[in-house]
Amino acid sequence: MRSGNIFLKRNEVVFVVILSALLLVVFPMALDSFRLNLVGKYLTYAFVALGLVLCWGNAGILSLGQGIFFGLGGYGMAMFLKLEASSPEHTAIQSTPGIPDFMDWNQITELPAFWLPFHSLTLTIVAILVVPAVFAWIIGVAMFKRRVGGVYFAIITQAIAAILTILIVGQQGYTGGINGITDLRTLKGWDIRTDFAKEVLYFVNVALLLGCLLLAQFVRRSKYGRILVAIRDKEDRVRFSGYDVSNFKIFIFCFASVLAAIGGAMFTLQVGFMSPSFVGIVPSIEMVIYCAVGGRLSLFGAVYGTLFVNYAKTIFSESFPELWLFAMGALFIGVVMAFPNGLAGLWQAYAQPWFDRIGQRGAPRPISPAPISPTAAPAERRT
Template identity: 65%
Template structure:
């Protein structure tokens, strides 16, 4: 019970989480055909990044415009494993060097590069999905937060890193698949991930991991660490002079957010079947921030809802007005920041406060004799 209370501070939080879980776990799988459900699964894989952004941006006040980097690193780890499996010597017998991924063969590579070797192993790949984004984030975070780089500068540097990584992948076609990305992924340890059944199973794996990650984030937020995070955001100096290592706290949060993003990337690849640099550059990284902003950067459930909502409208609008979509999304972002900075979840909470205030105001105008006995003796 105490643990439950650590996860959900108010009944409202528990109810909203339960509603969201019901929606993605039961209602959507029953209501949607597999093709649409697979799309939802793709959107939900962005939800992992959203949860990370709630911790990093909403709670700790660090805006990262480079979360696509970690999403991409996790995704590429998964894609490399799947690509190696898809490139067995029999299937690739017509290549001049059979047994290596097709794009390497096109680029006149004659042997598998050394850094690809470990990705023959599934346990290593699973580990790498967390460790690679986590390690990169830790090094970037440590270097920057130790020097007290923050705010706009941090956002710009992370954006530059997103650009560097996407260009780096783009420019090394032989090693990374270049602009096309890593495509034509087929099986996961012999299991065909393109079949309808596999897509349904993967959807549920994605949903369960997402809900698990959400609970993990909620746990962090409601412990002392969560309070320290907000304290760092609002009163950095005070926290430092209460004996906390502020740089380490920020680095840790950045690392956790990156690991979550990496997991999201891996699940994206499993459900969509490819990975390319177009998913990790500047624009996608900013899009990820918009998802969280629209849903509510302070609320874990809000950020996940934001990912679904923005992506649904994206697919609806971009089918009808492909040219206008980017403007519409930019406009939405500006509107959200200006009019409801805490996103949809913020509106929800605010509505509750307004109702309470209105009730309190009404109570004040009622005659005193009518209200006091009711308040003190509800049994009457």
């Protein structure tokens, strides 16, 4: 793969190979089905972290509401799976067969119109990609066209996440309420609850994550990515140069929302349910912590940071479940104060120079040409 502004550099190719080997070879060989599915669940959050690197790290847009788009993608996939599990044969004991059980419990006798497209897997995939992008576009136009940014944008996105959570919980008959959408069984007749299915979904998840990582890296290496960095550092200067700053921000915000929605859809497939607890303020802040711990300037660091924080959360919460949120806050404060560039910054500061020195030792030394005597013949001097 060529080295350049858009293509991966040589060391980044090495990082891709190492990450691919870790996710596709080491974890499947070393972990049982339960733990592997747990890692797959962690990796669904990495999609959100990738988008945050582009938004927060490159463009300087801190969004505290990425759980919105994660939830939209997750609910979209859950709606399709729930309709497949709610066939008239499976729901014959209900008052109204053919609709999800929570609708029947809330005395709804007809499938709502906005649920109808989710009978089709193709339309579901389109909705998972388009609906979050449109929603992000509406938010972006409303905010960035009015030059709302910084802490104000972060607070507004946090408020929207809280509003969406309240809306989902309040509309129990249409969304499943606080319990969410559960009892998801098959995908086009394929049972997703078996260990084999979860392993297959894990590899699909990894393939999508690596593809999104390469696509995000392509965006960062392009001219568009360089303009985003310029907007982060000197927004007024970019605006005075003739660029429409708001359009650049809107696009990258929409792109990050689509990445988060893909992660949400894969989360539903990996875990087998979706609930409003993954949409609100707390999960959105946790997703920012994943990015900060890994390094908000590194896409690879975001993936490793997501794995590290979630693994620590699993281990710590098993022993001290009530103290995990305090530990998460302390971790975030410690990262910001001690190493603001996260794990990627530690690698660049300590490990990368060491590897560079090893590479320089192994590289062949250039051979300098032998000096030519001034008394040599003209032909020899030309040689």
